[in-house]
Amino acid sequence: MANTADHLAPASKPAANFEEAMARVKALQAKDGTAVRPDSGTRLWSQGAQAEHVLVYYHGYTNAPPQFKLLGEDLFQMGYNVLVPRLPYHGLQDPMTEEQARLTAEDLAAMTQETVDIAQGLGKKVTIAGLSGGGVMAAWAAQFRTDVDLAVVISPAFGLPFVPGWVSSLFRSSVPHLRNFFIWWDPRVKDKIVGPAHAYPRFSTKALAETFRFGKVVREAAQHAKPGARRIQMILSDFDTAIHLPTARKVAADWREHGAPVSLYEFAKELKVWHDMIDPEQSTQQIDVVYPVVLPLLTQDA
Numbered sequence: 001m002a003n004t005a006d007h008l009a010p011a012s013k014p015a016a017n018f019e020e021a022m023a024r025v026k027a028l029q030a031k032d033g034t035a036v037r038p039d040s041g042t043r044l045w046s047q048g049a050q051a052e053h054v055l056v057y058y059h060g061y062t063n064a065p066p067q068f069k070l071l072g073e074d075l076f077q078m079g080y081n082v083l084v085p086r087l088p089y090h091g092l093q094d095p096m097t098e099e100q101a102r103l104t105a106e107d108l109a110a111m112t113q114e115t116v117d118i119a120q121g122l123g124k125k126v127t128i129a130g131l132s133g134g135g136v137m138a139a140w141a142a143q144f145r146t147d148v149d150l151a152v153v154i155s156p157a158f159g160l161p162f163v164p165g166w167v168s169s170l171f172r173s174s175v176p177h178l179r180n181f182f183i184w185w186d187p188r189v190k191d192k193i194v195g196p197a198h199a200y201p202r203f204s205t206k207a208l209a210e211t212f213r214f215g216k217v218v219r220e221a222a223q224h225a226k227p228g229a230r231r232i233q234m235i236l237s238d239f240d241t242a243i244h245l246p247t248a249r250k251v252a253a254d255w256r257e258h259g260a261p262v263s264l265y266e267f268a269k270e271l272k273v274w275h276d277m278i279d280p281e282q283s284t285q286q287i288d289v290v291y292p293v294v295l296p297l298l299t300q301d302a
Contacts, residue, residue: 015122022046029042051080055082057071057083062185063131108210135153140218151227158243231263233262237273
């Protein structure tokens with residue numbers, strides 16, 4: 001594993017074989033109780049044995065595993081084992097749940113560590129991917145794990161959009177000392193927002209600050225150490241108004257400065273590719289534009 005100083009996660013314990021990996025997947029699925037939507041638990045597309053390739057995908061903050069359902073099926077048909085874990089406090093039946101406010105950076109680190117460990121038994125070559133908050137998880141795996149063959153970091157939520165980076169830092173440091181607030185993704189329609197039924201219509205200020213705290217660990221490590229992943233692919237959209245694009249680009253540049261093989265693909269602004277470019281149920285989705293680009297980038301190691 002690459003430099004792990006203050007990386008927030010417990011020690012790595014890679015699965016020794018397919019059977020152990022499957023047992024650990026079932027342990028994750030056992031956490032999907034009756035409070036979880038039937039479609040939103042941890043999902044595994046299994047070939048029934050260790051495959052040449054495995055891909056682990058981390059969904060975005062306030063979303064759930066169905067975000068990746070179409071691409072997961074495509075990858076399975078290509079021979080991949082595909083694991084899409086449900087992030088802690090996500091995918092619950094009640095879209096107005098306040099449980100999401102309990103999410104911490106340590107939760108995200110532990111989930112990433114455990115699922116990368118599981119992936120070692122599911123496939124000979126390991127690809128880790130994620131979007132938004134899940135993109136930060138993929139970036140963490142890229143930085144700290146030397147047993148990742150390809151990390152695909154999509155629209156990583158390292159900071160607030162349209163403001164200098166120090167504003168995100170102030171937000172991250174001050175929010176833990178304040179009362180949590182829930183903010184509507186679309187305040188005009190609130191809980192009547194059109195989009196995936198499995199996604200929450202609002203977000204927690206504390207959970208968002210924790211996501212940024214998790215991202216800070218990655219950003220600081222990227223400035224000082226070469227990432228562990230053998231190859232990194234970042235995917236951004238110049239039309240994205242939900243993340244701080246300059247920070248994402250800087251992380252990619254820092255990785256390059258350390259000699260890491262990093263590629264950056266950016267959808268042009270005129271294509272109007274929104275932040276959640278993956279979920280087929282988003283009202284703004286353009287999977288006819290996005291998937292023909294993203295799928296080859298996810299499978300470039302095959």
